Amino acid sequence: MPLITSPVAIFLTVLLIILLAPLLLNKLKIPHIIGLIAGGILVGPYGLGLLARDAGFEVFGQVGLLYLMFLAGIEIDMYHLKKNLSKGLAFGAMTFLIPLVLGAVAVHYALGMTWLTATLMASMFAAHTLIGYPIVSRFGLTKSPAVIIAVAGTIVTVLGSLMVLASIADVIKFGAFEVLNLLRLFGGLVLYCLLVTVVYPRLTRWFFRRYHDDTVQFIYVLTLVFIAAAIASFIGIEGVFGAFYAGLVLNRYIPSRSSLMGRIEFVGNSIFIPYFLIGVGMMINVRLVASDLMTLQVAAVMCAVAMVVKWLAAFVAQLSFRLSSIDRSMMYQLSNAHTAVALAVVMIGHKLGVF
Numbered sequence: 001m002p003l004i005t006s007p008v009a010i011f012l013t014v015l016l017i018i019l020l021a022p023l024l025l026n027k028l029k030i031p032h033i034i035g036l037i038a039g040g041i042l043v044g045p046y047g048l049g050l051l052a053r054d055a056g057f058e059v060f061g062q063v064g065l066l067y068l069m070f071l072a073g074i075e076i077d078m079y080h081l082k083k084n085l086s087k088g089l090a091f092g093a094m095t096f097l098i099p100l101v102l103g104a105v106a107v108h109y110a111l112g113m114t115w116l117t118a119t120l121m122a123s124m125f126a127a128h129t130l131i132g133y134p135i136v137s138r139f140g141l142t143k144s145p146a147v148i149i150a151v152a153g154t155i156v157t158v159l160g161s162l163m164v165l166a167s168i169a170d171v172i173k174f175g176a177f178e179v180l181n182l183l184r185l186f187g188g189l190v191l192y193c194l195l196v197t198v199v200y201p202r203l204t205r206w207f208f209r210r211y212h213d214d215t216v217q218f219i220y221v222l223t224l225v226f227i228a229a230a231i232a233s234f235i236g237i238e239g240v241f242g243a244f245y246a247g248l249v250l251n252r253y254i255p256s257r258s259s260l261m262g263r264i265e266f267v268g269n270s271i272f273i274p275y276f277l278i279g280v281g282m283m284i285n286v287r288l289v290a291s292d293l294m295t296l297q298v299a300a301v302m303c304a305v306a307m308v309v310k311w312l313a314a315f316v317a318q319l320s321f322r323l324s325s326i327d328r329s330m331m332y333q334l335s336n337a338h339t340a341v342a343l344a345v346v347m348i349g350h351k352l353g354v355f
Contacts, residue, residue, distance in 0.1 A: 002045070002052040010051060013043060018274040031135050036274050040281020046288070053282040057275070064276025065129070066243040067268045070225050072130050072151050073247020074254060074264065077143045081152060084145050088152020091317045095153055095335050096160040098316065099125040099309035106305045111298060120168050124342040125306045127161035129240070130154055131337035134273060136330070137265075146327035149317070150334040157335070158241055159189070166236070188235040193245065196228055200249045208253065218263045221250060310336045 004010055021035030043050040051057075081088070103122030107113055113121070136147050163182060170181050207220055225246045232242030254261050288295065314332035318325070 002049055004050050010056070013051060014275065014278060017043070017278055018270070031132075033131065033134060033277055036277035037281040037284075040278035041284050041286065042281075043278075044282030044284075046282075046285040051282070053279060057279045057282060060272065060275035061279030062239075062276075064268075064272040064274070064279070066225065066229050066239055067272040068130060068133060068276065069240045069244040070247040071137070071265065071268050071273075072133050072154070073244045074251050074261075075137060075142050075256070076148060076151055076248070076251065078251055080143055080145065080148050084148045085152060087145075087317075087321050088149045089156060090320070091149050091313075091331065092153030092156025092160075094316050094320075095128070095310060095313035095331075096126045096157040098313040099306070100160075100164065102309045102312070103305050106309075107301070110301050110305070116168060116171065119164065121302070123161040123164040123168075124338055125302075125309055126164075127157045127338065127342065128154060128310070128335045129337050129342075130334060131277070132334050134269060136334070137269075141330070144327075144330065146323060146330040147334065149321070150331045153331075153335065155241065155244060158238060162236075162238060185236050189237060192232060192235060192237065192242075195231075196242075196245060196249055200224060200228075200246065201253070204250060204253045214259050214263060217260050218267075221254070221260070221264065224250065306338065307336060 004013060017036060017039035021039055022032035025032050025035040041047050045052055100119070100122045103125040104115065104118040107121050108115055108118040111118075130151065133151075136142060136144070141147055163185065166182060166185055204220075204224070208217065211217060211220070225243050228242035228246035229239035230242070232245075233239045254264070311332050314328045314335065317323070317331060318328035323331075
């Protein structure tokens with residue numbers, strides 16, 4: 001039973017974490033997102049037990065994750081994206097295939113898991129979520145080629161991991177790989193992208209010509225983002241892809257220095273994204289990890305493998321694109337966080353009896 005149950009007290013506690021985490025950690029030169037996650041661990045059910053991770057945190061957490069991917073899409077410089085698109089897709093392939101292959105081999109031999117389970121676990125290493133994006137955004141580095149390459153590569157890893165997840169689910173359910181199911185998923189993805197690409201620009205131009213109030217436009221943009229995420233989830237694609245793709249499509253209609261963009265960034269960075277990060281911290285059970293030696297061993301192997309294979313992918317990209325060591329570090333840090341697809345893999349793997 002959580003100690004704090006009043007809605008006002010719950011929201012006050014969250015606001016205090018959002019306020020104090022950056023103030024305290026900025027003095028220590030530590031990114032504020034670490035403080036938000038640590039704050040979630042502290043006040044969550046596995047910490048002091050002040051707050052319960054109830055439906056409110058589930059909703060705001062999911063909204064925050066989608067908002068994070070939407071911001072990554074809408075803030076990206078389209079000129080530099082087109083200029084670095086081939087590199088971004090190549091990096092996406094590198095940072096997906098290298099962790100998938102090497103991760104599966106490492107997990108199979110280090111933890112003694114079957115190849116099916118090892119491949120499913122390696123798909124968590126392959127996909128990444130742009131949790132570190134608010135940091136580069138705060139420092140004005142969103143137009144950096146390394147950042148753009150990492151952002152573009154994100155979508156490749158998400159889609160690739162979803163394809164692997166669907167394939168393994170078919171093997172477990174039907175005893176064989178079902179090509180038709182994979183083709184159906186790919187076909188749905190193509191139709192989805194065409195629908196959003198055709199409908200969203202026309203609808204947005206009409207709406208913005210007719211309605212000029214910033215608040216109305218802000219609600220309209222959010223509505224489109226969550227429609228895109230909901231449809232993506234319905235056809236079997238993660239909602240994070242829908243939010244990111246909606247951001248890319250709406251990018252040209254929302255100038256970076258407009259008041260509408262100011263509202264979008266303010267609401268996301270001050271409420272939704274911090275809520276998501278605090279919710280992530282509330283899911284971490286430090287006591288459970290530390291209570292069993294086998295759990296510590298598995299966690300250590302997973303963390304080490306996930307970090308090493310992602311660094312290798314960034315290193316190969318650095319050599320291939322002739323980038324600096326700083327660029328490599330930025331690509332590595334942006335591609336080293338695993339949240340959205342990792343949670344989907346764990347949940348589906350648990351339901352299928354793999355984990």
